[in-house]
Amino acid sequence: MKRPPLYASFVVFIVLCMSLSYWGLRMFKPQVRPLAVPQGAAPFEPAPGQWGGLFGASQIAQAASNYQLKGVVVARRAEESVAIIGVNGQATLAVAVNRELSPGVKVTEVHDGYIILSEGGVNKRVDLPQSKTAPMLAASLPVVPPPSPPPAQPVGLGRGNPPGLQIVPAASLPAAMPGAPLQ
Secondary structure, three states, X not given: OOHHHHHHHHHHHHHHHHHHHHHHHHHOOOOOOOOOOOOOOOOOOOOHHHHHHOOOOOOOEOOOOOEEEEEEEOXXXXXXXXEEEEEXXXXXXXXXXXXXXXXXXXXXXXXXXXXXXXXXXXXEEEEOOOOOHHHHHHHHOOOOOOOOOOOOOOOOOOOOOOOOOOOOOHHHOOOOOOOOOOO
């Protein structure tokens, strides 16, 4: 039987490979470099007002020092509202919602008595200055609704109108259409 010497030579070959691997790795192993211990970072201590966002308080700063709100025009649709703002005591600017007031400063929201500016990702609230004459002025002015135009009457063309077609006389049209460019 010729099998046992074959098995024995295979086992001796495996042991020789393991021994050569072990001693080869021991001889050519790189030297261990000392590890630098990272310095501990100082623990983060948030400011007292920063915990409010966690518990539902507003993340809006209360004042922006170099912006002065002069007036607001609040439209029914929020994206059409406009704020009138003075920057650093210079001339006032009318800025629409989601437009840049200056580089990095954008008007985010416009409300009746204040606006929200986004300055570098931080929301800041700018209030209208309180005026004692404003309530009296608003109370003394009478509220007059705008006059409504008379309803347009359909005018026949003589051959019969298609259903739903109305012809409006030119006298009832405005001189310039809203939003049309002036020439």
